[in-house]
Amino acid sequence: MPRPTASAPGSTGTAGRPSIVPGPDSVIHGFDVTVRRGGTVLLDAVSWEVLADERWVVLGPNGAGKTTLLQVAAAQLHPTSGRVHVLGERLGAVDLAEVRPRIGVSSAALASRVPPQERVVDVVVSAGYGVLGRWRERYDQLDLDRATELLDAMGVARLADRMYGTLSEGERKRTLAARALMADPELLLLDEPAAGLDLGGREDLLARLTRLAQDPAAPTTVLVTHHVEEIPVDFTHVLLLRDGGVVAAGPVAETLTEEHLSATFGMSLALEQRGGRFFAYAR
């Protein structure tokens, strides 16, 4: 089966452009996606396809357009031009409210909207009802059990009864990752899940994300980061973004090279790999 394709005009990627229409395995399909705000181009003719069961990393420097791309993939933002299909639905042609419950999202924007007095287990369980903030006096025990199980999988089950506002940044990230999984999404989008974590916290989270990547029942996943050190083992594909454009995209082994990484960050970088993990530093 032909595998992922993503690139943009002028891309140095090895893969070709996605076909103009999504195939049956397509989970995210963007064709010539441009996002403009005022005179600023946030995304510049990005074409990108994510197929079912792939685990993608979107990597790039500050301001590259990563969060903007994730917002488009989350059906939260319409492109200025271009075509986007998510989970088989064309953005603009369907009611986005129908698509969003099928997508689990963890992002800084979401983190800032959680009421600080919310109980941690309720932050997670309320995702099953498509809301943020407790809106029922009682949740079904099955849902509460599932939320506790997900908090446990993220290593924070002991915090279930704490108020969200009292959590450290790392604990909030883990809580939101558990929330993103609560509704059994078909697509999981994680925007900088390891940002702000200490070394131990980062390594622990990466091990958990690796287990998720290896689980055939886990949803198709896209993770945004600035750092190659934060790419979990067994993530399959990478999209390198710079100035709103695709530098390269495709399977990690072929695409995450010193040449592409240096072009993405605009400096000469050395890249090392050990045990399925990546490490980069300036030459």
Ligand SMILES: Nc1ncnc2c1ncn2[C@@H]1O[C@H](COP(=O)(O)OP(=O)(O)OP(=O)(O)O)[C@@H](O)[C@H]1O
């Ligand atoms: N409403 C807006 N108007 C003008 N420019 C904007 C607007 N929103 C975002 N931008 C700019 O678009 C660019 C891309 O932003 P985006 O948040 O997608 O980047 P990013 O790759 O996620 O960055 P970071 O790694 O710093 O989070 C940035 O330069 C940002 O300043």
